[in-house]
Amino acid sequence: KRRIAIMTSGGDSPGMNPAIRAVVRMGIDKGCDVYGVYEGYEGLVQGGDLIRQFQWSEVRGWLSEGGTLIGTARCMAFYERAGRLKAAKNMVLHGIDALIICGGDGSLTGADKFRSEWPDLVQELVDTKQLTAEQTKPYKHLNIVGLVGSIDNDMSGTDATIGCFSALGRICEMVDYIEATASSHSRAFVIEVMGRHCGWLALMAGVATGADFIFIPEKPRPEKWREEMCAVVAHHRQNGKRKTIVIVAEGAYDQEGNKITPEMIKDLLADKEGLALDTRITTLGHVQRGGSACAYDRYLGTLQGVEAVRAVLDATPDTPSPFIAVNENKITRKPLMQAVLDTKEVANAIAAKDFDRAMSLRDTEFSD
Numbered sequence: 446k447r448r449i450a451i452m453t454s455g456g457d458s459p460g461m462n463p464a465i466r467a468v469v470r471m472g473i474d475k476g477c478d479v480y481g482v483y484e485g486y487e488g489l490v491q492g493g494d495l496i497r498q499f500q501w502s503e504v505r506g507w508l509s510e511g512g513t514l515i516g517t518a519r520c521m522a523f524y525e526r527a528g529r530l531k532a533a534k535n536m537v538l539h540g541i542d543a544l545i546i547c548g549g550d551g552s553l554t555g556a557d558k559f560r561s562e563w564p565d566l567v568q569e570l571v572d573t574k575q576l577t578a579e580q581t582k583p584y585k586h587l588n589i590v591g592l593v594g595s596i597d598n599d600m601s602g603t604d605a606t607i608g609c610f611s612a613l614g615r616i617c618e619m620v621d622y623i624e625a626t627a628s629s630h631s632r633a634f635v636i637e638v639m640g641r642h643c644g645w646l647a648l649m650a651g652v653a654t655g656a657d658f659i660f661i662p663e664k665p666r667p668e669k670w671r672e673e674m675c676a677v678v679a680h681h682r683q684n685g686k687r688k689t690i691v692i693v694a695e696g697a698y699d700q701e702g703n704k705i706t707p708e709m710i711k712d713l714l715a716d717k718e719g720l721a722l723d724t725r726i727t728t729l730g731h732v733q734r735g736g737s738a739c740a741y742d743r744y745l746g747t748l749q750g751v752e753a754v755r756a757v758l759d760a761t762p763d764t765p766s767p768f769i770a771v772n773e774n775k776i777t778r779k780p781l782m783q784a785v786l787d788t789k790e791v792a793n794a795i796a797a798k799d800f801d802r803a804m805s806l807r808d809t810e811f812s813d
């Protein structure tokens with residue numbers, strides 16, 4: 446009988462609970478025992494009560510619950526081999542040989558490292574007499590399957606991450622709220638949205654709300670972005686628009702690599718010598734992350750959770766760890782580490798100010 450564990454790690458996102466529910470129920474349906482690991486990698490390292498078996502009925506109602514009900518955390522101990530050794534011991538003690546993990550690229554990198562070290566870790570547990578050879582015999586290999594939970598939609602190789610459409614919907618709703626008051630007072634608003642290395646949320650929200658101007662990490666505006674933005678806003682105002690909305694991703698930079706902050710934009714719009722607009726800043730913050738998942742994320746989490754269990758049951762010791770993606774509306778399995786490397790490459794290109802390369806690595810189409 447297979448024993449599969451499901452864990453959420455890194456930043457939470459709406460749709461993680463539907464994914465957990467699907468893993469639990471598909472796993473049980475396929476005759477497996479399914480365990481929940483609480484508090485991310487912390488639960489694996491500490492073991493005990495943080496690893497608990499799930500019954501079918503325990504995930505009832507989880508489709509409409511936001512965040513993750515099994516908790517998530519950043520775990521320093523898991524970066525160290527000693528922490529991963531403890532985690533391996535706890536997994537063997539619980540008889541778990543497969544781990545489905547829903548998290549961002551950091552969490553998935555950690556999971557793949559754990560998998561590649563697994564035979565050595567188990568051997569070390571025997572050599573140091575923490576476990577007997579008999580105990581570890583059935584646990585020669587560890588299967589890892591990744592699910593990408595992130596509001597940023599920042600993973601290469603998949604069209605959408607679990608949570609990104611909920612966050613996008615939330616942003617659009619918030620911009621609608623702001624627009625009503627902006628119009629009334631003829632004000633300008635600079636709205637900061639999440640996305641450190643990825644402008645997907647800012648770009649899509651800009652398109653979906655008809656924002657006047659957006660700033661994203663992958664495509665810094667030309668050197669004269671100040672003049673450009675003010676000219677666009679002035680043009681819209683001349684056409685009778687009574688509100689100005691500028692959306693800025695938290696990781697936006699100019700071409701020289703200087704951070705573009707909401708304060709800088711506000712100062713420009715409010716400049717007495719220029720547009721002289723009554724300008725306010727709204728940082729949306731964690732409202733983008735919280736709340737229940739939209740229909741798409743419930744559906745995506747569910748279908749991907751089901752596929753993750755299938756991938757565990759199909760895995761052989763030689764197949765590299767997969768992650769579950771969605772491409773052109775089909776749920777697919779793809780090599781995990783390739784996607785992680787591709788994702789890192791975008792972040793590296795942005796850090797190196799090679800913006801053309803960063804843009805070309807993104808799947809989203811974008812033109813001037």
Ligand code: ADP
Nearest residue numbers: 455456486519520523524548549550551552555
């Ligand atoms: P995210 O998964 O959202 O990208 P983090 O990068 O913070 O978030 O990763 C979450 C957790 O995953 C970390 O706190 C750590 O426990 C584990 N982790 C991340 N990267 C690694 C790594 N290279 N090696 C081992 N564990 C890692």
